[in-house]
Amino acid sequence: MKKLSSRQLQAMETRQKIIAASYDVFLENGFQKATISQIIQKANVGYGTAYVYFKNKDDIFVEMMEKTMRKFYEVAEIPFAPRTKEEARHLIEHQVRLFLQLAIQEQRLLQLMKEAIGISDLVAKKWKAIREQFITRIAQDVAYSQANGLAKSHLQPSLVARGWFYANEMYMWELTEQEVPFSLEDAVYHLTEMYTNGIYE
Template identity: 75%
Template sequence: MKRQQKAQQTRQKIVAAAYDVFLQNGFQKTTITQIIKQANIGYGTAYVYFQNKDEIFIDIMEDVMQKFYAIAEMPFAPKTKGEAVHLIHHQVRLFLELAVQEKALLRVMKEAIGISSIAAKTWKHIRERFIARIAEDVAYSQKNGLANCHLQPQLVARGWFYANEMYMWELTEPSVPFSLEEAALHLTEMYTNGVYS
């Protein structure tokens, strides 16, 4: 048990060190050697836990996305369209606020997704998890007579997530031509007016 605990601590030490190095250097310029130096561990130790920097970054990526999942998985059981609009606006706002809080890491994520096949594959998996969750909310709203029944929940969810994702990435840029409030309002209005009866 003690051995297992030590191994877990070492793994966490590597990931924490990597987080700092990735934020400082970006994805492409980060090396395993820099991470090892930052973690202050033996050279071979990192390779006991990870094959390469991509695998370390996936741990970081999935960890930060847990915070976004927590927002996506908030209870959603509106009784009226007005209640649905309020809940959706609240979720969108929290999602975008978190994007702004985590923008330094999201910038590195965007870079990683563009150059690492492992990061791109992981992002695709993350996306699908969000889409599946949104589709459940759409199906709930349709079942309860709040949303248009002729729409396919999966397709609605896909479009809705892509719109949120686009604003999420834009809010990580140094210069953004809109406020977070404007983004949340427009996203909510476009979505709810199109989907909810």
């Protein structure tokens, strides 16, 4: 890789300062009440400088959201090549547990995401794109299972994947609430049972 110039390094550092400051500002004020002026002041950068990198607070938040959701996508990217239904069940259970554990770990940021999705068209559009990325990846695993005689062949992988992600997403959002009417392990068990018994032979 080409070595970055001092100017490029400084630009990266400035951008990261703005992102780091935005976490504090959004967590302290919520998405709606946070302002880009507060972020600029917290980052200690020039007003004009911030607008070189971001159009507005929504733009900054989208980058924060993408960074957080990459952790969740790493779970979706765990290699999936089961040879039996039982092996598939164990792999799926492991992924569900990791996904929901992340939801608990990232609870405060997910609460912000939920708020922002309902307010900002840009954030809502980005969330829709992130959803589709997960759904595409899940559909690949479903198609693999069908090709290897493990899953029911008459089901459409993309539709199965869509339903599966939406179910996980619902539990993910619920785990960010103050009072959760189920335990993590109960959620993992029921999601895994519904999915594996629903699509696997």
